[in-house]
Amino acid sequence: MANSEILIVDDNSPGVRCLTLNRPDRLNALDGELTRRLLETVRETAADETIKVIVVKATGRAFCAGADLKWLNEGTLADHHAHLAFQDDLADLCNSLEAAPQVAVGAIQGFALAGGLELALACDMLVVSESAEMGDEHIRRNLIAGGGGTQRLPRKIGLARGLYHLLSGARMTGRQAAEYGLACAAVPTDQVEDKALELARSLAKTDAKALAMTKELVRRGLELPLREGLWLERWTQYRYRNASDAMDKGVAHFAEKRA
Structure with missing residues (x-):
């Protein structure tokens, strides 16, 4: 570039x-x-x-x-x-x-x-x-x-x-x-x-997918009624869970008192 x-x-x-x-x-x-x-x-x-x-x-x-x-x-x-x-x-x-x-x-x-x-x-x-x-x-x-x-x-x-x-x-x-x-x-x-x-x-220290999906959730959710936005949040969390092991690592690091 x-x-x-x-x-x-x-x-x-x-x-x-x-x-x-x-x-x-x-x-x-x-x-x-x-x-x-x-x-x-x-x-x-x-x-x-x-x-x-x-x-x-x-x-x-x-x-x-x-x-x-x-x-x-x-x-x-x-x-x-x-x-x-x-x-x-x-x-x-x-x-x-x-x-x-x-x-x-x-x-x-x-x-x-x-x-x-x-x-x-x-x-x-x-x-x-x-x-x-x-x-x-x-x-x-x-x-x-x-x-x-x-x-x-x-x-x-x-x-x-x-x-x-x-x-x-x-x-x-x-x-x-x-x-x-x-x-x-x-x-x-x-x-x-x-x-x-x-x-x-x-x-930038945060998981890229977590950043992108959270941004997408907020942007799209603002255009929706609350009930639909809440459903979108649950569905996106499922997508994230299936797309990345970052959630497992984050929870494990917390449990083990690691950064």
Whole structure:
């Protein structure tokens, strides 16, 4: 998997792959090339059984300022087919990251706006800077979200708050994101990457099938009535028991007081 100047791919430690957005001069805004590279890399990683955790992070002072509006204005927006292709790639990127069997951890510093927020929302867990500024600002530019923002944000922070941020374009701080339950941790800016990598390495010590199946259970279960979700949990546990001996090892190690 080759690196490009705009996307750095690094297998940071066993079971952990880091995808680093690298357009700091453009606040890591998404143009067609970066979006395609991210989509291709997420799809390749999803098929790699040696990877258990994906860390999405960025260089510079921003995670991602959204779509590169300067790039869009230079001709892509005027070309109906080119614009739709970009929107399709962005939606596919967010959907692929969310659906990947690996756990996706986002490390958010600075700005995560519009498409950048949508990319963050597709992650399973977020570690954010306390002073980060996160928001869906499509409405402020007479745009409508196309990467899942209108669907994922209300599901993660509640209907009233979700509508407020989507319809007003208001930003939330990283500290607010943690209070809303959108982020699992809000830390000083200089600790964001280290904290995200610490979390990723801890998760990577876990059985891959247990991680993937638990993620699948939660994602699918949220779309089901409780009774069906509970049945799905039992059925998935049976699948896991038959597919792996990790459960036997885990119980035996506990009984023998081993790590």
